[in-house]
Amino acid sequence: MELTVFRCTQCGTTLFPARYLCPHCGADQWAATPAGPGTVEETTVVRHRVGAQGAGDAHLASVRTAAGPVVVARLDQALQPGDIVTLALDDAMRVLAHPHAGA
Template sequence: MTATSSSALAAPFVDGLARHELRFQRCTACGTAQTLARYACAHCGSDALAWETARGTATLHAVTVVSRAPSDAFRALAPYTLVIAQLDEGPRLMAHADPGVRIGDRVAAGFFAHDGHTLVRFSPATG
C-alpha cells in the first residue's frame, strides 16, 4: 500500500476528526468493528466495510505516560498520557488522555489541534 492509497483509505477517519467525530469501520458481513482503516475486515476478510460514527465513550485498557517524545512534533506535549481505549462500539484505539486516568476508567473523547492535525484526547466521563 502506498502512502497515497493509505491516506485515501484513512480519509473518512481523518475527516471525521476534523469535524470532531470519532469514526470507525464496521464489517457488514460479520459485524466486526475496527479503528484502523483497512480494505478488508480483520476478522472475516470481507471487503463489505461501512464507516460509522462512535458515541465517543470508552473504557481504558492501558495507560502510559510518555516523558520522552519520539519525535520533534510531540516534544512540546511531553510529558503526555497515551491510552488504549475500547470504544463502546467494540474497537480499540490508541489516543491521548488527561493526566491521572487509570485502567478501567470510563472516558469520553474530546479533540485538540496539534501540529496541523486534529487528535483525540480522552477525559473522565461524567454522569
C-alpha cells in the same frame, strides 16, 4: 469531531482504523459507526519526546470503545484503568480521550 469506527456490512466485525478488506470474511464494504464512550484499559506516560523538549509529559491510554475496537488515545490528564472516557479526533486527526461527563 466524534471518533468513528468501521463495521463490516457482511459479518459485523468492527475495526479501527479502516481497512480495505475485512480480515474475517474478506468483504470490502464498511459502515461508519460512532465509537461511543470507552473504558481505559492501560495507561502510560511518555516523558522524553524527540523534537518536543520542554513540552511536558504525554499521557496515553489503550481505550476499549463501546463499539468494540481498542484505540490508543492521548489524554489531557492522567487517568486510571477502568475510567470511562469520551473519544474524539482533533484537527490533526489524533484520537483524544476526555473524562466522560457522566462518569
